[in-house]
Amino acid sequence: MMLAQVIGSVVATMKHGCYANVTLLLVKQVSPQLEPQKGVLAAVDLVGAGKGDIVLVASEGRAAEELMQFPCRMPVRSVIVGIVDSVDFDGGDV
Numbered sequence: 450m451m452l453a454q455v456i457g458s459v460v461a462t463m464k465h466g467c468y469a470n471v472t473l474l475l476v477k478q479v480s481p482q483l484e485p486q487k488g489v490l491a492a493v494d495l496v497g498a499g500k501g502d503i504v505l506v507a508s509e510g511r512a513a514e515e516l517m518q519f520p521c522r523m524p525v526r527s528v529i530v531g532i533v534d535s536v537d538f539d540g541g542d543v
Contacts, residue, residue: 492527505531
């Protein structure tokens with residue numbers, strides 16, 4: 450899992466049927482100090498996150514598949530599973 454910040458959304462007029470009524474958000478990984486890191490991911494939103502939110506992302510395909518209880522098996526790798534209220538970090542090595 451990783452911490453990330455929601456930076457946008459993905460809109461697709463044509464998509465696989467399994468993605469009907471599914472919200473896709475763009476997230477950028479952040480450090481425990483909430484500093485932006487490299488890379489951007491598209492993630493399925495299961496919690497109603499919004500732009501600017503710090504979120505917890507499960508980015509392992511198997512974990513994502515098990516979390517999603519959709520009627521069809523959909524290809525998914527990253528899923529937003531929580532909105533972070535705060536991060537307590539002692540400053541040690543990460």
